[in-house]
Amino acid sequence: MDAGRVAEWEAGLPAASELTPVSHPLITPALAAAFRINIGGGAFAAASPFDDSPLAHDSPTSHLSFPCDDEDDDEEEEVEEVGEGEGETEDAASGSFGACQGAGRAGKKARMVWTPELHHRFVEAVAHLGDKGAVPKAIVRLMNVEGLTRENVASHLQKYRIYLKRTRNPAAPQHPQPFPTAYGSSFVPQTSDAPSRSDYCAFPSRERDRALQAMGWKRTKDA
DNA sequence: GAGAGAATAT
DNA sequence: CATATTCTCT
DSSP: OHHHHHHHHHHHOOTTSSSSOOSSTTSOHHHHHHHTOOTTOOOSOOOOSOSOOSSOSSOOOOOOBOOOOOOOSOOOOOOOOOOOOSSOOTHHHHOTTTTTSTTTSSSOOOOOBOOHHHHHHHHHHHHHHHHHHOOHHHHHHHHOOTTOOHHHHHHHHHHHHHHHHHHHSSSOTTSOOOEEOGGGOEEEOSSSSOSOSSSOOOOOGGGHHHHHHHTOOEEESOO
16 A cells, blocks of 8 residues: 555645755756756656656656767668757757657657766665665655666666765765765765665655754765 | 576677 | 666565
8 A cells, every 4th residue: 555655645745845846956057058957847748657656746856967969970870860950949848858868859859867866866865765776666656756767767777776885884874975966966875774674754744844854964075 | 477686799 | 977788676
């Protein structure tokens, strides 16, 4: 009955305060402009096939940051040429970040960038799902980030688990090591012990905020 | 076949 | 190094 858990979740959700921060403050105006990101506007049809979309409340659909990697060397890649007109008229409708992401245009998939905010969402999702339920598919669902794939999460999850293992096990969990995120921002565990492995989170009521802090992860400036 | 997780690859 | 891709196993 994870539905019950989800219910608790929703109950304790901050009214579009913390769970929606994956907006634009991460991306510089210039960058946003360059990418034609929809700043301040969530112009997307959140057609969630799931009735229980916990995070699908406000406008969680964040934009992944996909740096348009342009490898102009002799790359023997299969370039799917899409005979599109040069005029960029389509992005008007798609909005978001269809600029470089493979989904929108061009056939090359840019590497995803786990911004601190995205990672935050990720961590929250993992925490709330618990050790048992924190599998890529569920995480993707909870995060509800447009364009985020299961593979993306799987990869990040792998790294995340290694990170947790490193900071907990070895005889050096003295100083909480920051989880390296993009831009030099990191999430560092406040307490010596990171999110527990077995005892997860049935965060009671809206103590969620408290609990989240108690279990670590606050944003810092430098590693 | 789908999906998770670890091993590789880029 | 961070993310992607591939592979194995369930």
